[in-house]
Amino acid sequence: MVYETIPRTVRIILLGEPSVGKTSLILSLVTEEFAENVPPKAEEITIPADVTPEQVPTNIVDVCLTEQTIEQVAEEIEKAHVICIVFSVDRQETLNKVASYWLPFVRDNCPDDYRKPVILVGNKIDLIDYSIIDNIWDIAEEYPEVDRCIECSAKTLTNVSEMFYNAQKAVLHPIHPIYSIEEQE
Numbered sequence: 001m002v003y004e005t006i007p008r009t010v011r012i013i014l015l016g017e018p019s020v021g022k023t024s025l026i027l028s029l030v031t032e033e034f035a036e037n038v039p040p041k042a043e044e045i046t047i048p049a050d051v052t053p054e055q056v057p058t059n060i061v062d063v064c065l066t067e068q069t070i071e072q073v074a075e076e077i078e079k080a081h082v083i084c085i086v087f088s089v090d091r092q093e094t095l096n097k098v099a100s101y102w103l104p105f106v107r108d109n110c111p112d113d114y115r116k117p118v119i120l121v122g123n124k125i126d127l128i129d130y131s132i133i134d135n136i137w138d139i140a141e142e143y144p145e146v147d148r149c150i151e152c153s154a155k156t157l158t159n160v161s162e163m164f165y166n167a168q169k170a171v172l173h174p175i176h177p178i179y180s181i182e183e184q185e
């Protein structure tokens, strides 16, 4: 029997193709303003319990493939409780890579009997005037670990805190069972 208990801290990791806005989302959350120039990778951030809606200390981890090896990224996935896969709503190829690369990669680095929750994050909605949410149903159906999809903008701060809140909630109030029982004879 494998138990995944509710953790006392929440560790959130942001993955996705280069330039989709991972670092910008983290820095917009923390500073409450958009900076045009951000470093390639944000330092790991700890948000104290008393300023999170769920009152749980939360670590946020950025990933940058030009600064990290894929093995280091895999190790970060293993340590995380919830995975945010970010794509850019104005670049269809970044959403294609969510299904063709990132979701399988996350699965490969999670235990077979416990799939960590995944939030799909469509960033840069300030650049388009339509919703891309209809494009993700097939993905969500194929990958039930997808807890939800959220459209946001690091630039206008739209849904940025909601995105991190939803990631917290996916860990603390999972939709899927928090433990799985291996098939027993």
Ligand code: GTP
Pocket (backbone or CB within 6 Å): 017, 018, 019, 020, 021, 022, 023, 024, 025, 035, 036, 037, 038, 039, 040, 041, 063, 064, 065, 123, 124, 125, 126, 127, 152, 153, 154, 155, 156
């Ligand atoms: P890597 O470090 O290559 O992995 O990129 P990243 O995913 O961390 O993206 P980053 O935050 O560096 O942003 C890439 C570019 O997109 C920068 O020029 C940002 O200013 C821009 N950007 C990020 N978020 C938004 C957004 O919500 N709207 C718009 N219009 N631009 C954004």
